[in-house]
Amino acid sequence: MKRPVIVLTGGGTAGHVSVNEAIIPAFLERGYEIHYIGSHEGIERDLIGTGHPEVTYHAIDSGKLRRYFSMKNFTDPFRVGAGVLQAYSILRKLKPVIIFSKGGFVSVPVVLAAKLARIPVVAHESDVSPGLANKIALPFVKHIFTVFEETLSYVPSEKSSCSGAIIRPELFEGDRKTGLRMSGLSGDKPVVIVMGGSQGSAVLNDALRGNLQTVLKDFQIIHLCGKGNLDESLDQTEGYIQFEYVTEGLPHLMAASELALSRAGSNAIFELLAVRIPMLLVPLSAEKSRGDQILNAEHFKKLGFAHVLNEEDITEVSLLAGLVDLAEDKKIIISTMEQTDATKTPEEMANLILSYRTNS
Numbered sequence: 001m002k003r004p005v006i007v008l009t010g011g012g013t014a015g016h017v018s019v020n021e022a023i024i025p026a027f028l029e030r031g032y033e034i035h036y037i038g039s040h041e042g043i044e045r046d047l048i049g050t051g052h053p054e055v056t057y058h059a060i061d062s063g064k065l066r067r068y069f070s071m072k073n074f075t076d077p078f079r080v081g082a083g084v085l086q087a088y089s090i091l092r093k094l095k096p097v098i099i100f101s102k103g104g105f106v107s108v109p110v111v112l113a114a115k116l117a118r119i120p121v122v123a124h125e126s127d128v129s130p131g132l133a134n135k136i137a138l139p140f141v142k143h144i145f146t147v148f149e150e151t152l153s154y155v156p157s158e159k160s161s162c163s164g165a166i167i168r169p170e171l172f173e174g175d176r177k178t179g180l181r182m183s184g185l186s187g188d189k190p191v192v193i194v195m196g197g198s199q200g201s202a203v204l205n206d207a208l209r210g211n212l213q214t215v216l217k218d219f220q221i222i223h224l225c226g227k228g229n230l231d232e233s234l235d236q237t238e239g240y241i242q243f244e245y246v247t248e249g250l251p252h253l254m255a256a257s258e259l260a261l262s263r264a265g266s267n268a269i270f271e272l273l274a275v276r277i278p279m280l281l282v283p284l285s286a287e288k289s290r291g292d293q294i295l296n297a298e299h300f301k302k303l304g305f306a307h308v309l310n311e312e313d314i315t316e317v318s319l320l321a322g323l324v325d326l327a328e329d330k331k332i333i334i335s336t337m338e339q340t341d342a343t344k345t346p347e348e349m350a351n352l353i354l355s356y357r358t359n360s
Contacts, residue, residue, distance in 0.1 A: 003033040005094050006357075007119075008055075009110040010102025011044030014198030015267040019102050019124060019349075022168040024052060026350035035094055037087055039106040043198055051247070060086040062106040083109030084116075091117045098122060098357040101141070103133045111137040122353050126165075126266035128295035130154050142356050145349075147266055148299065165270035166349045171251050172275065179256025182249055183241040185220045190327055193222045193257035193277070197265055198245065200226015203311055204261065204282060209234065211316035216240060219323060222253050259326055261319075264293035264300070273305055274343060278333035280326045285311040304336040 006027055010016040020036070027034055036052075038044035040059040049057035061082040087110045091099075099114050099121045101107040107123075114121045123144040125134050128151055138144065144155055145163040152160055180187045196204045205225050208215065215221065216239045223242040225231075230242055246253060260272050264283035272279050281300065283293035300306040307329070309322045326333075344352075 003031055005035060005096040006032045007035045007037060007091065007094060007096040007099045007110075008048075008102070009037045009099065009107045010104045011038045011042040011106040012104035013265070014043055014047065015126060015265045016102045016104035016107075017044045017047045018168070018267050019126070019166050020100070021047065021052070022166050023100070023346045023350050023353070024055060026346040028054060029347075030350065030354075035090075035096070037090060037106070037110050042104075042106060044104075044106070047247075058090050060090070060106070060109060062109055080109050084112045087113035088116055091119055095119075098353065100124070100353050101134075101137060102126075103131050103137075105133055108133050108136055111140050115140040120356050120358060122356050124163075124166075125151055125155070126270075127151070127292040128299055129292055131292065145352065147270065150299070163344050163349060163352060165266070165274070165343045166346060167271060167274045167343045169345065171254070171271055174251030174253070174255030174275070176252075176255045179222075179249075179252035179254070182252055183222050183256060185222070185239065185241060185256070187220065187256065189218060189220045189239065190258045190330075191220045191222060191256055192259045192261055192323060193224070193253060195224050195260060195262040195268055196226055197263045197268070198226070200224075200229045200244075201263055201282075202229075203314060204263070205229055207314050207316055207319045208261070211320055212237065212240065214316075215320055215323065218320075218327075219259075222257060259323065259330065261323065264297035266292075266296055269296060269300055269306070270343070273300075273337055273340070276334050276337045278326055278330050278337075279306045280322045281306045281308050282311055282314055283308070303340075305333060 008020045010020055035056045036048045037058045037060060039062050048055055061079045091113055096119055099119055101111055101121055101123045111121050120142045123134055123137055123141045126147045128148045144160045146152060147165045149162045220239040225242050227244045254275050257277055260277045260279040262268055262279050262281055264281040281297040283297040297308045301308045307326050
């Protein structure tokens with residue numbers, strides 16, 4: 001008997017892929033054949049195409065959705081159109097019972113093609129305010145789940161609900177001793193994990209490294225600096241370890257960490273909340289983004305889960321002061337974190353998604 005098919009899509013950043021990665025095992029356990037539609041060169045191709053052999057990856061053309069002027073704004077609509085035709089052909093062949101879209105520009109042609117093919121789509125929005133891809137997708141989706149309750153004010157009430165964050169179970173399986181062994185740190189000072197997102201953050205990297213020796217007087221550092229951002233001159237620095245990007249070992253590195261210095265992407269901050277790591281958040285500035293990270297960071301600050309240092313105010317001195325203040329408030333923040341559980345397991349999320357599938 002042929003297994004039912006489910007299609008996942010989303011890409012551009014690790015945040016648009018990590019939720020899909022979390023729910024893949026839940027669908028496999030239910031006997032679904034899983035296909036993923038992503039871009040030719042996005043991070044989703046590496047994370048899914050090579051990292052999940054149990055999933056069939058399909059690459060399509062897609063255009064980036066920009067809020068600023070670029071000559072590519074004139075050519076990318078044609079790439080989106082080509083992507084719609086490619087996705088439509090894939091969907092007609094696979095005949096999935098449902099599509100789950102995590103957003104990102106590659107999801108737009110998939111959602112449009114799904115409408116043409118009359119296949120239901122369920123979307124997921126991680127940030128306080130919806131991203132442009134999900135805004136475009138809204139008229140064509142059957143339902144959209146949000147992480148933040150506040151997001152419901154931005155989307156149609158008749159087709160939206162707050163599911164909370166989806167947390168990978170393996171995140172809770174991290175071992176501190178293993179993490180310290182992986183990082184080569186002693187742990188005799190507070191360990192700070194520095195996370196700049198899947199592409200890394202030049203702002204965080206420069207501010208940290210510019211004052212590294214002073215920071216290391218009070219802290220030890222696990223630095224996830226992003227692809228191509230390793231600094232070989234710091235390789236033998238005591239109390240400091242750098243990685244471009246970590247996947248399988250991340251739960252152990254987080255278990256070894258007592259504090260976090262991070263951008264304010266939704267998936268990252270909810271994972272830090274889930275494992276009770278107080279965080280100093282440096283959101284992308286409004287000049288560099290649509291302001292979603294600023295809203296995320298301010299929300300977490302209001303709830304007592306984080307301190308916030310605006311990108312415009314970050315210096316080598318203010319960064320160190322922010323970490324010291326965070327360390328002083330560590331116990332209070334952890335106590336506040338322990339009073340919340342706004343999360344869904346992958347199994348629970350899979351059930352919600354499948355409730356909108358076709359009967360075929």
